[in-house]
Amino acid sequence: MRDTSLTAQRDSPMAPPRSFLWSRRVFLTLLAGFVLVPVYVMISSSLKPLADVTGRFRWLPSELTIRPYIDIWSTVPLAKYFVNSLIVAGAATVCSVVIAVFAAYAVSRYDFRGKRVFTVTVLSTQMLPGILFLLPLFLIYVNIGNATGIALFGSRGGLILTYLTFSLPFSIWMLIGYFDSVPRDLDEAALVDGCGPFGALFRIVVPAAIPGIVAVAVYAFMTAWGEVLFASVMTNDTTRTLAVGLQGYSTLYDVYWNQIMAASLVVSVPVVAGFLLLQRYLVAGLTAGAVK
Amino acid sequence: MRRIRAAAVGAVTLSLALAATACGGGSSTGGGSNDSPKTLTYWASNQGASVAVDKQVLQPELDKFEKQTGIKVKLEVVPWSDLLNRILTATTSGQGPDVLNIGNTWSASLQATGGLLSWDEKNFAKIGGKERFSDTALGSTGVQGKDPAAVPLYSMAYALYYNKKIFADAGISKPPATWDELIADGKKIKAKGKSVLGAEGANLSENIHHVFVFAKQHGADFFTADGKPDFTNPKVVEAVKSYVDLMAKDQVIPAGDAEYAQNQSVSDFAKGKQAMLLWQSAASNLKSQGMSQDAYGVAPVPVISGTPGAGTQVNSAVMGINIAVFKNTHNLDGATKFVKFMTSDAEQKILNTAYTSIPPVKAAQGDQAFNAPDTAVLRDTLAKSAAALPQVPAESQFETAVGTAVKELFADAAAGRAVTTDSVKAKLEKAQQQMPAA
Amino acid sequence: MTTTALKQPVRETSPGAAREPRRRPGRIRRVTLPYLLLLPALLLELLVHLVPMAIGIVMSFKQLTQFYIRDWGTAPWNGFDNYKVSVDFDAPVGKALLQSFGITVGFTLLSVGLCWLIGTAAAVYMQDTFRGRGLLRALFLVPYALPVYAAVITWVFMFQHDNGLVNHVLHDQLHLTDKPSFWLIGDNSFYALLTVSVWKGWPFAFLIVTAGLQNIPRELYEAAALDGAGMWQQIRRITLPSLRPVNQVLVLVLFLWTFNDFNTPYVLFGKAAPEAADLISVHIYQSSFVSWNFGTGSAMSVLLLLFLLVVTGGYLLLTSRGRRASDA
DSSP, X not given: OOOOOSSOOOOOSSOOOHHHHHHHHHHHHHXXXXXXXXXXXXXXXXXXXXXXXXXXXXXXXXXXXXXXXXHHHHXXXXXXXXXXXXXXXXXXXXXXHHHHHHHHHHHHHOOOTTHHHHHHHHXXXXXXXXXXXXXXXXXXXHHHHHXXXXXXXXXXXXXXXXXXXXXXXXXXXXXXXHHHHSOHHHHHHHHHTTXXXXXXXXXXXXXXXXXXXXXXXXXXXXHHHHOOHHHHHHOOTTTOOHHHHGGXXXXXXXXXXXXXXXXXXXHHHHHHHHHHHHHHHHHHHHHHHHHO | OHHHHXXXXXXXXXXXXXXXHHHHOOOOOOSOOOSOTTEEEEEEEOOSSSHHHHHHXXXXXXXXXXXXXXXXXEEEEEOHHHHHHHHHHHHHHTOOXXXXXXXXXXXXXXXXXXXXXXXXXXXXXXXXXXXXXXXXXXXXXXXXXXXXXXXXXXXXXXXXXXXXXXXXXXXXXXXXXXXHHHHHHHHHHHHTTOEEEEOOTTOHHHHHHHHHHHHHHTTOOSBOTTSOBOTTOHHHHHHHHHHHHHHHTSOOSOGGGGGOOSSHHHHHHHTTSEEEEEEESOHHHHHHTTOOGGGEEEEOOOBSSSOXXXXXXXXXXXXXXXXXXXXXXXXXXHHHHHHHHHTSHHHHHHHHHHTTOBOSBHHHHTSGGGOSHHHHHHHHIIIIIEEOOOOSTTHHHHHHHHHHHHHHHHHHHHTTOOOOHHHHHHHHHHHHHTSOOO | OOHHHHHHHHHHHOTTTTTGXXXXXXXXXXXXXXXXXXXXXXXXXXXXXXXXXXXHHHHTXXXXXXXXXXXXXXXXXXXXXXXXXXXXXXXXXXXXXXXHHHHHHHXXXXXXXXXXHHHHHXXXXXXXXXXXXXXXXHHHXXXXXXXXXXXXXXXXXXXXXXXXXXXXXXXXXXXXXXXOOOSSSSTTHHHHXXXXXXXXXXXXHHHHHHHHHHTSOHHHHHHHHHTTOOHHHHIIIIIHHHTHHXXXXXXXXXXXXXXXXXXXXXXXXXXXXXXXXXXXXXXXXXXXXXXXXXXXXXXXXXXXXXXXXXXXXXXXXXXXXXXXXXXX
């Protein structure tokens, strides 16, 4: 990991006192342990034979095997689920960010009737218990399907629509903060130069708020990536996502712990890697929105 | 001021939305049609080692069906964790499969939704008549006196699986026939350092199947004759307590089993850690876990005294899978043909052999494949000493409420807390009050 | 997050306010444009959140049991019966709901508190550079980046009674308990749930607070150092007060997410959560999907929604007022 200071360096004018250094050492060590233990368990279990993982826990595997990494692909159509998840989460993220950018731009730069209602309503949707609208949403999708022929239930489209809306409120909310922090003179200058409002948005405001947009995108992606409840009802064989599909390793006969761990790792690696790549934007990004 | 106006606007929007949806709700489109006669969607339940295995078993048969009729069947094997939710949402929206598998214990509950095609005389005639099926299996297809909501497809029963080697080491010559014998044998087995009997304490359905049988053996029922819940009946309380006591008092079920919900007890048995297992049609499962067929024996589930039979000598619930036709199907004729195909003598033999279950179709039962010693036990249990779970619309809620109560009692027992008649009664009382009033 | 705070600069600098009367087409465009920009978001919120919510509210006034779900338009209205059942705290359904509610509140407060505390402490400790900081920060983000199912199922694996790591360490290796404990059933399940929730949740707090720390002007620290304030005093007097606005948002968002979290308890415990860890989201799921009584389930959800609305409203009011007072 490159240590290009993500936070502003606080070159303390004074050397930190001993008590601080010691408490920091202790605290961070404990915390790293807390974070690491499950990660270690995942990695080590994924390299054990099934008999080992269904037996008493041991820190070191009695024998190492890569068998689970081979078996995961045949026990469950993992590749298909992975692709489904990528499509669903990716599309939901892109749509969510674009729509949130428009909405946040409107709220940030224009004064109009109903603005307050809009922001309050958006905020309040964060409080809805998912269970309240699972069944109604399913009904709506089916009725839309019957009326227009657009299949939303059981398709990736329906899931994309659902997930993008899940992350939309928080995204809008955050982006309003970011856009407000972009100096208004900049886009006004662009407007005077003959750019339309969209020109101003895409040439000035969006580039200036890239960190915030990345932050929101990561959040939207993770929301869609992990959701279980809606995915379990709204998908079928061909559109099932990972969050639900991983459950396939606990079969009617046995729980293939080693394969669960292996599959979890395999699907997590690209996400964690992407996440870490975006990390510097993310940390720089979340601040402006949240501070407002 | 602004705030009030905002609230008012919000209220108006909301009521408009309400009005719009109140008119639009619901989606029943009456019975089925024959709009798309060339395709069928089939939701199969997960019967084999994994969804992939099920597809391997079913796909060749579906191809056969397509060859015979020209109807293409789109197969989806739905995992058990999702199946009921999928059926519920399908029922609510009218958008679902044409043909589907259901757990036979759900029959009455799903029948009440009206989402499944009723199998009256006329429909049964299309698949060769009701008489083809065994009465035991037909007893678990819906509320008595009503036309069945589904047709039996696979039948299963509980049996006692025991590890021959552990029994020999402990000096036990024959499998226990009564609970007292089982408890006595348990002492010898524990002396050899093995655990005695497996259970899935946190699995609601497993709990229900066992306490149901225990209630029968104590001469009690969870529901009165007119279908009202009667969970606090002293005999029911006694029955539930004696089941939980297998862990709490008699200590034949290890405490660790209280948190089992994913068939870990089967794997304990297959690995030779545990001497006995009460399971339904476990043969293919044990085989897949590497336990050879001569390593274990199969015996009827114990009773209180005497030998298995009817009434208080019942030693298994009638388990199994039914096949049903979704009322909103767009291919009613094709769906019926498909049910006929799946319940034909030939297919019954193939499918039930693959899943080591018993065919509910009488003509197929006589086949050699179902005469092996272990399947014979299951077949005899089904024929003589199995009883259907309550066929009441609230069966599904009963499974949840009582199954949860037993799970909590097991958790108490595992934590070393006393399980008393009072504590059992309190849990069952709570379960009963959670049942729908109707 | 106060909408008034956002609004003021907009009003002051609203572009071209004085020119409006003369340029009519521009004016129309200016009036309709914000609505056009909001339209996609609004439509989607309507479709996926608001209309379903309205249907859910309608459902809560119906006797929507298995007999009616197929054509729920015909389900009989039963007024406030579902609500009465839900809040009749002497009867088992209401009592169970109240208990579940209490557990959820306790769980949420603890989880949010711990997530915030750990996240803030880690962020503050990692404000200065030291060797290995980049690596550590990368590591700390892993729990947030794992799919929920993968993360929680790993904890299930570790919490097993017979074969789990937790009992192996606590019982076999450290001999802290006289017999292995149960974590997935019984009373300990609450702590198991809390552990998993904090493990998954604190990195988000860490991220936000880390970001918030960047906005604290360095001069403040320098001035404090000149005044002779030590490290601890700087943290107490400058760092923490400066994080107030960040914390206002962070705590609220964490609270709402934790309160409504369904994925974690569902993967951890399955359909029937142990009594000690019976979070309201799973409880409502059980009351509607597992028990096939969508009317009562909807009524409970609506009550929950009302509660969260009141809490959020109160919270925003309180914290905004506090903020304004401290700003002045």
